[in-house]
Amino acid sequence: MGFRQAYRLRLRRKRWRLRALRKRRELTSVVDRTGAIRRSDLLVCSTFRNENLRLPHFLDYYRQMGIGHFIMVDNGSTDGGLEYLSEQPDVSLWTTGASYKRARFGMDWLNWLLMRHGPGHWCLTVDPDELFVFPFCDTRPLRALTDWLDAGSIKSLSAMLLDMYPKGGESARPYQRGDDPLQIACWFDSGNYTIERNHKLGNLWIQGGPRARTFFPEEPYHAPALNKIPLVKWDRSCIYDNSTHALLPRGLNAVFDEWGGEKASGLLLHTKFLGTFAAKAAEEMARGQHYAASREYRAYATGGETAEPDLWCPWSETYINWRQLEILGLMSKGNWA
Template sequence: MQATTDTGSTPEFLDAFDIQEIPDIPIAAGSITAVVLAYNELLRFPHFLDHHRKAGVSLFLVIDNGSTDGSAEYLDAQLDVVRFPSSRSYKEFKSHWRHLIADQYLQGHWVMFPDVDELMVYPGWPEKPLTALTSFWRKQGVQGVFSTMVDMYPEAPLSGVQYSSGTPFLSLCSYFDRVGYRLLPLSKYTERNFPTPPFQLYGGARERLFPVHGKRKASKFDVWLEQFMFAPNAGSRPRFLQRLARKFLKASWPKDSASMGKMPLLLWSSEFRFAGGVHRLNQVLNIADDWVALLHFKYLDDFAERTIEATKRAQHANNSGHYRHYVEHMDEIVSKGALYSKSVRFSAVSNLEDAGLMRTSAPLKQWMASDPASAQRSK
């Protein structure tokens, strides 16, 4: 459905979207609404929508940033999708769009902020609906849930991949890196301005496949020390040892590494503001002890084409600097693939928990075990 219904208007909202009137969109109590930014994602939309519908998302509010691949027509035909077309600059409006939509419709409601190449999985997936968990979290006073970003890739080189729209992403891209992540405390600047989540996650397949070396190349000892001290499942380490390890390892870390964590599931408040993307928030929130995961499916057979297009559009952070770096290493992943000795085939969310990339707290485990019927009801 395209947004057209009139309930009044505000100049700021109408200035951000190519619409004449603000639509009236009722939001059901206890429901989960996804707010999605998209540009030419027709290839991925069918499975993206199918996955999240099955997970419990009841409504998709899609900002369509000038798609030319038939996405508009496809989305307008979906009964649970409202499309907000916009010709504004993605680089300048990506946060503003999300804030406007969430402030207009989703105050006090659960909202998910996934990209179209991401699938959210969570404790109990796929048997339990996400609405059961959000009901549990609300009762616990939780305002938001942290998510790792887990790059998924195929067993074969990308040159041998042929994805058909609607096919489950995991049927082609089922592998991920089980090691190579580092969970770090915040810098003073970040803690002061965007304190949630109270840590930073880096590394994973993206950093391995598209390396940017620090002042010195990481040695085997560096790799061991990093994992011993800062792996997401490393456990608690004394702070003074962490400080010493960070000081020693800092020269081996990339200066501009991509963040591999997000805050994509929030009980929305109009006080919330993102720092650019949905990686960080400006408020101190009560976040769940549980972690979910966004399985990230960048590496399909359109990877090279979309990467080159992204560099030309220059709408991503640092004038799409990460995408320009992808182009430099494109030939290797296309011809050789991403699989290596520490790749793991995803078969269940327990694979992510074993790697420290998803967490299920004791209270949530107890709740799911003691009241399984409640996990089959959307509240």
């Protein structure tokens, strides 16, 4: 990388920082318990809108993993999720009615909160419908992983988004608040992902899975990006560039091995398709607050004319555990044993 490009990326990083500083004014604190964060705590950062249905399981799942504190941003929820979260002892909550899109899909808000509370902590930035899975997650807490990463001077971990879906239309079995969404959305695509390198930021661009297969067969370039780097040892200099797909400085994006080996990686099980999706797609389309003119939601609405798209196909796999995902080659233990 030449000096010019390095400097350009530096400016870009400064720009996102300034933007995050500016956008902090849109946030109003509801409950600030960040004083209770201990030095060794692992943090979860998330934005949400009308996710009350998922929040109890979301909190349980990550508490069990060993998360010490949740930093949450509410974007105009009207379903009681805000009230529910404000009562939780390990949640610090902000709210905003401002545009999600103009905050770069919530990233500016989270960047600000990460700048403020993240440095020195391992921070996991996920949406409420994303469940993080890592090697040995059934027998070791997240701290085992972060300690191991620390010992190897590794600062970030890749976790591709793996779309989970139910069989036979989404509303086949209604999801109950507090349930494990993987009981319903337990299917996934194991081997239809395409990967390219993004040489500018040094990250990978991954597409594919059921959404590409069902909604974007004609225009696969527009299919959603699945590469994510949600787990980062936050530092003052870090900033998320484009959602959690890429970070700056770009060394943090080097989460893959180029010389034939495998680095350790996890997965984000994406439980978006739960029977609540059709209504959500209609709403989100009307709001037009999502990436690339909500193309994704438009594709959903037209792709599944029945309003309940069935993503299932005879070659879908049923989710068992992380070892299965490792054997299928979707994630890797790397040299962690």
